[in-house]
Amino acid sequence: MRRLVFPIILSICLFVGLMTAWDVSIRLLKVPSYIIPGPGAVFWALYNGIATGLYWEHFKVTLTEVVIGYGIGLGLALVLGSLIAVNRKVEFYFYPYLVMFQSMPKVALAPVMIVWFGLGLTSKIVNVAIVCFFPLLVNSIVGLRSTDPDRINLMRSLNASEWQIFYMLRIPSALPFIFAGLEVAIVLALIGAIVAEFVGAEHGLGMLIQAMTTTLDIAGQFSILLVLSLMGLTLNRIVKMLGNRVLFWDSSRRSQKLDTKI
Amino acid sequence: MQDQSTPANMTAAPVAGAITIKNLNKVFDTGSGKVVALQDINLTIDEDEFVSVVGPSGCGKTTLLTILAGLATQTSGTAELRGAAIAGPRRDVGVVFQSPVLFPWRSVLENVLLPIDVLRLNRSEFVPKAEALLAMAGLAGFEKKYPAQLSGGMQQRVGLVRALISEPAMLLMDEPFGALDALTRENMNLELQRIWMETRRTVFFITHSIGEAIFLGDRVLVMTPRPGQLKLEIKIDLPRPRNLEMMASPEVGLYMRQIRECLSAKGGIG
Ligand SMILES: Nc1ncnc2c1ncn2[C@@H]1O[C@H](COP(=O)(O)OP(=O)(O)OP(=O)(O)O)[C@@H](O)[C@H]1O
Ligand SMILES: [Mg+2]
Numbered sequence: 417m418r419r420l421v422f423p424i425i426l427s428i429c430l431f432v433g434l435m436t437a438w439d440v441s442i443r444l445l446k447v448p449s450y451i452i453p454g455p456g457a458v459f460w461a462l463y464n465g466i467a468t469g470l471y472w473e474h475f476k477v478t479l480t481e482v483v484i485g486y487g488i489g490l491g492l493a494l495v496l497g498s499l500i501a502v503n504r505k506v507e508f509y510f511y512p513y514l515v516m517f518q519s520m521p522k523v524a525l526a527p528v529m530i531v532w533f534g535l536g537l538t539s540k541i542v543n544v545a546i547v548c549f550f551p552l553l554v555n556s557i558v559g560l561r562s563t564d565p566d567r568i569n570l571m572r573s574l575n576a577s578e579w580q581i582f583y584m585l586r587i588p589s590a591l592p593f594i595f596a597g598l599e600v601a602i603v604l605a606l607i608g609a610i611v612a613e614f615v616g617a618e619h620g621l622g623m624l625i626q627a628m629t630t631t632l633d634i635a636g637q638f639s640i641l642l643v644l645s646l647m648g649l650t651l652n653r654i655v656k657m658l659g660n661r662v663l664f665w666d667s668s669r670r671s672q673k674l675d676t677k678i
Numbered sequence: 679m680q681d682q683s684t685p686a687n688m689t690a691a692p693v694a695g696a697i698t699i700k701n702l703n704k705v706f707d708t709g710s711g712k713v714v715a716l717q718d719i720n721l722t723i724d725e726d727e728f729v730s731v732v733g734p735s736g737c738g739k740t741t742l743l744t745i746l747a748g749l750a751t752q753t754s755g756t757a758e759l760r761g762a763a764i765a766g767p768r769r770d771v772g773v774v775f776q777s778p779v780l781f782p783w784r785s786v787l788e789n790v791l792l793p794i795d796v797l798r799l800n801r802s803e804f805v806p807k808a809e810a811l812l813a814m815a816g817l818a819g820f821e822k823k824y825p826a827q828l829s830g831g832m833q834q835r836v837g838l839v840r841a842l843i844s845e846p847a848m849l850l851m852d853e854p855f856g857a858l859d860a861l862t863r864e865n866m867n868l869e870l871q872r873i874w875m876e877t878r879r880t881v882f883f884i885t886h887s888i889g890e891a892i893f894l895g896d897r898v899l900v901m902t903p904r905p906g907q908l909k910l911e912i913k914i915d916l917p918r919p920r921n922l923e924m925m926a927s928p929e930v931g932l933y934m935r936q937i938r939e940c941l942s943a944k945g946g947i948g
Contacts, residue, residue, distance in 0.1 A: 564779075566775065566777060566779045567779055567781065569744075569749050569775070569779075570773075570775065570779045571796070572748075572749055572766075572767050573747050573748075573749060573767045573771070573772075573773040574767070574792065574793050574796045574797075575767045575768065575769050575796065575797075576796045580796055584792075584795065584796070585781070588781065588783045591783075664824075665782040665783045665824055665825075665826060666782070667782075667826055
């Protein structure tokens with residue numbers, strides 16, 4: 417019992433201590449509240465935002481963009497990744513372009529997406545999908561290629577078709593890599609959605625931050641940052657938990673398979 | 679299968695054996711030169727015959743097995759299964775590989791049922807049989823475990839059971855008991871003999887153990903390395919079912935000596 421209670425008390429103390437330090441230091445240094453608001457103002461803004469239903473409305477929009485874009489990015493990455501991993505010709509013709517796109521900061525495409533797809537959901541979803549696509553594609557290709565040749569030989573000896581080898585062996589073998597990509601991509605997805613909302617949107621938490629700039633509501637912006645962090649953390653946890661559940665058999669689960677930059 | 683006159687004298691080969699190999703060569707072209715893995719192999723294995731193969735490490739046993747399994751092609755010569763040139767893997771051939779090659783995401787039972795899934799047969803019909811085979815291999819109660827939870831020897835036995843589940847007419851086995859302790863190994867030998875006597879089939883059985891080769895085989899083939907050649911064939915004239923006491927008999931002693939001499943002439947067993 418003490419073992420459980422003690423750490424909880426400690427983290428509460430730490431939290432209260434940090435908040436007090438924040439509050440005291442901005443008072444002592446006389447930082448104006450339109451530069452850095454105090455914790456009280458931030459939590460008040462958060463409470464107001466939630467109580468009026470304003471945050472929830474925009475939260476739903478951003479979450480929708482993230483989830484749908486993530487799904488589309490994953491689907492495309494799996495299809496193209498499979499084609500590239502299995503077919504050397506496809507790789508030969510497409511890989512140079514992929515390398516080129518890979519080294520480009522994808523969020524820079526956001527303004528173009530707004531021009532093409534308008535201020536609504538579509539442009540955000542497309543942007544999220546693009547941002548998610550590359551780490552997922554690279555991990556799918558590496559994963560699908562990592563199949564143990566002995567296992568392929570076993571499947572061949574059983575007279576398995578290439579399609580059976582693909583879905584009974586290659587896909588499960590690639591899953592640890594794909595999940596490593598999914599964990600990276602969920603964070604990128606949120607960034608993609610927010611950046612696209614900054615560029616031009618009618619709804620969403622990113623648009624709300626942008627709108628608060630004009631009214632100099634810094635406390636409000638901080639409170640949305642808090643919401644976004646919690647959203648990112650939760651989504652990342654969900655993907656990790658899903659991975660642990662699907663990959664219960666993978667003993668090397670803790671090691672990250674591939675690092676991919678934005 | 680039916681056209682066999684099953685001659686009492688096995689050395690008089692029937693028209694089309696289960697396995698017929700003529701002037702077979704296999705050369706690996708590696709970056710650092712050519713490796714002759716198999717040189718001028720000639721061999722006929724009869725339907726339902728149990729043939730053991732012994733030889734030092736690197737003499738080409740696995741290479742020969744992968745050609746028979748249709749997973750690799752020879753450089754020259756012919757290899758036929760039941761009169762037909764080997765063009766690829768076949769459904770009537772089961773293979774037990776040198777390493778267990780299990781799928782870690784499948785439970786023991788699911789691994790055993792893999793050939794059934796590949797053949798798109800109804801899984802549930804084969805579950806009782808899979809459970810019986812697993813029990814025979816000393817794995818009762820492990821059906822729901824995953825490969826990572828088993829010892830190396832247990833994994834190898836799962837690999838063996840998997841090869842037996844679809845009842846292939848021909849079994850190619852690459853050191854299936856290599857990772858087992860002596861006691862389990864003897865039990866597995868007895869079980870394999872029992873299974874083979876119950877449901878006769880052609881078996882091509884690779885091993886490092888001369889004793890195991892003699893105990894199980896109707897015939898023992900001895901291979902020597904660099905280049906991989908078939909050096910000696912000994913017909914094992916022991917009644918079946920064979921038991922462990924027979925292994926101390928003077929006949930077996932004689933077989934052992936012949937095989938050892940053949941192997942030591944080329945530098946001993948690896
Ligand atoms: N894919 C390959 N490429 C090049 N050389 C190979 C290849 N496979 C086997 N060899 C060579 O062929 C020879 C025979 O190999 P093989 O695996 O058949 O031996 P083995 O008799 O099964 O040995 P062990 O008892 O250790 O399993 C070895 O010299 C090996 O180096
Ligand atoms: Mg071998």
